[in-house]
Amino acid sequence: MVYRRGLRCALLVLLIAALSACGFARRLARLDANSNEIARNGVVAGTVALGDLPLDHVEIVLLRIDPDGLHLVAQSHLGEGGYFVFMVPQQGRYLLAAFHDRDGNGRADELEAGAMTGLPAGLALGPGVESEQQRIVLNAKMAPLPADVRSALQTGNIPAGVRKLQAFAGRIASLDDARFGRTFGAKGLWAPLDFASEMGIGVYFLAPYRSDRIPVLFVHGIGGYPQQWSRMIASLDGNRFQPWVFQYPSGMRLRQSGDALADLLQNLQKQYGFSRMMIVAHSVGGLVSRQAILRMSKADQNQPVTLFVTLSTPWGGDALAQLGVSRSPVTIPSWQDVAADSEFLRNLLDQRLPSSLTHQLFFGYRGSNLLVQGNSDGTIALSSQLAMPAQQEAARVQGFDETHDSILTSKVVIEAVDAALEQSFVTHRLAGR
Numbered sequence: 001m002v003y004r005r006g007l008r009c010a011l012l013v014l015l016i017a018a019l020s021a022c023g024f025a026r027r028l029a030r031l032d033a034n035s036n037e038i039a040r041n042g043v044v045a046g047t048v049a050l051g052d053l054p055l056d057h058v059e060i061v062l063l064r065i066d067p068d069g070l071h072l073v074a075q076s077h078l079g080e081g082g083y084f085v086f087m088v089p090q091q092g093r094y095l096l097a098a099f100h101d102r103d104g105n106g107r108a109d110e111l112e113a114g115a116m117t118g119l120p121a122g123l124a125l126g127p128g129v130e131s132e133q134q135r136i137v138l139n140a141k142m143a144p145l146p147a148d149v150r151s152a153l154q155t156g157n158i159p160a161g162v163r164k165l166q167a168f169a170g171r172i173a174s175l176d177d178a179r180f181g182r183t184f185g186a187k188g189l190w191a192p193l194d195f196a197s198e199m200g201i202g203v204y205f206l207a208p209y210r211s212d213r214i215p216v217l218f219v220h221g222i223g224g225y226p227q228q229w230s231r232m233i234a235s236l237d238g239n240r241f242q243p244w245v246f247q248y249p250s251g252m253r254l255r256q257s258g259d260a261l262a263d264l265l266q267n268l269q270k271q272y273g274f275s276r277m278m279i280v281a282h283s284v285g286g287l288v289s290r291q292a293i294l295r296m297s298k299a300d301q302n303q304p305v306t307l308f309v310t311l312s313t314p315w316g317g318d319a320l321a322q323l324g325v326s327r328s329p330v331t332i333p334s335w336q337d338v339a340a341d342s343e344f345l346r347n348l349l350d351q352r353l354p355s356s357l358t359h360q361l362f363f364g365y366r367g368s369n370l371l372v373q374g375n376s377d378g379t380i381a382l383s384s385q386l387a388m389p390a391q392q393e394a395a396r397v398q399g400f401d402e403t404h405d406s407i408l409t410s411k412v413v414i415e416a417v418d419a420a421l422e423q424s425f426v427t428h429r430l431a432g433r
Contacts, residue, residue, distance in 0.1 A: 042088040042125045043256060045167075046117075046134030047267055048078055048098045053140055059101045059108070060084045060136075063152055065093045065122045070152040075106070083267055085165040085201075085260070087193075088129070093122030098136045099145055108153050113138060114145030133263055165193075168202030169264045170271065175206055175227060180247065185225030189332065192249035201248045201257070203264045206233070213242035214276055216421065219261070221283025222250040222334055231409050232280070235418055240425055241278075250284065254337040254344055258291025266296060269304055278307040278424060280417060282408060283380070284338060286313030290348055297354040307424040308359045309417055311407050312377055314338060316384035317345050340384075349389040360420050361385075361394040362413065364402040379404035396420075 048060060058078040063070045074086050078098065088094065099114035101107075108114055115138040117123075123131055144150065178184070179199055188195040203217065204226075216236060218229040226245040233243045246264075248257045265277075281289040289308065296303035317340030337344035353359060363385040367378020375382040391397055402410050 042129035044131045045085040048082045051139035083167040088125040091126030108150045113142040165196040166200030180226035188249035189223045189251045192251035195249035217244045219281040219285035221285045258288045261292035262295035280309045286310035314384045315390035316387035360396040364407045367403040377404040
């Protein structure tokens with residue numbers, strides 16, 4: 001028994017070491033701080049519909065309702081696509097307000113249009129609380145914010161430690177940008193809150209939007225990064241498709257990442273009016289994407305995703321993540337969701353994908369790992385990749401003699417993904433959609 005316990009501890013050390021070959025103590029300390037901060041905060045997110053107002057002149061603020069009045073908690077410029085996210089460190093009731101900062105002084109002046117949500121009782125927020133998406137409608141003809149709100153903004157000081165998480169919807173960037181590389185992928189794993197507040201969470205376009213091209217969104221997994229999709233993106237038929245990438249801190253809880261993706265895609269759909277898109281996801285990115293699709297379908301049964309291709313996704317969870325949760329002195333937040341039989345996975349697979357969507361499930365079976373029982377792709381057990389609930393919903397299940405990483409660069413796999421995209425394109429064209 002002592003031997004087995006010692007062996008499991010040794011395996012855990014190998015697991016963590018595999019995630020980071022250098023700077024382990026520094027990363028562990030940062031992870032501990034990030035994990036504690038996540039536990040101490042709630043999240044409120046949403047959008048501001050702007051009408052005729054310029055995005056760069058709109059401020060979004062969070063105020064706490066106290067017995068002695070309103071207190072400013074956070075304030076920032078509105079993010080791209082009208083999207084905002086705040087972390088809420090203290091239990092209480094809150095109001096959200098947006099205003100047109102016409103003169104750029106950062107204060108809500110008497111003649112500047114404003115709008116609010118949360119009235120009259122306020123939004124109940126605090127540690128462990130993730131609110132429903134909030135929506136504020138603001139246009140130039142609206143009345144200014146109430147006097148007590150304007151006063152709170154003019155006299156209040158933002159408390160130290162309050163974080164605004166940046167979010168981007170439709171920013172154009174080059175895939176060669178350093179932010180999309182391995183270094184920042186590692187930071188997103190080990191320091192997710194630092195990543196989200198400094199780099200942001202976003203759906204990026206790799207070229208200006210084209211209404212005559214179908215969006216194909218590529219979603220990486222834990223520790224992953226957008227440049228892993230370089231070969232697959234290079235093979236995309238540019239006459240029919242436009243590639244997008246989702247960059248997110250993979251150490252964050254997966255529901256939060258999936259919900260953020262859903263919100264960003266809904267904002268983009270409202271902005272550009274597309275009715276169809278496709279998602280190609282690797283590993284845990286498949287879980288994040290499924291969460292996003294389910295959230296979008298709850299808001300609108302005509303959600304836009306028509307094809308969902310997953311590569312090496314751990315539908316049945318990962319025993320090593322479970323080991324990390326139960327034995328590690330600190331835990332990467334997303335491990336809790338990937339752990340076998342987690343509440344997140346149960347809820348994710350209990351809900352059916354929309355009937356308007358086709359799921360193609362690709363898996364790898366080349367590889368062996370002392371840390372993984374049974375057949376695997378060297379990282380994820382075959383039994384997890386082929387979990388029955390996911391198989392039953394898939395229109396196609398296909399295996400490849402590839403490892404967890406090589407499945408992203410394999411010529412055979414890339415051809416299979418291209419064929420899936422082409423098939424979906426032709427099917428919907430013949431159907432007149």
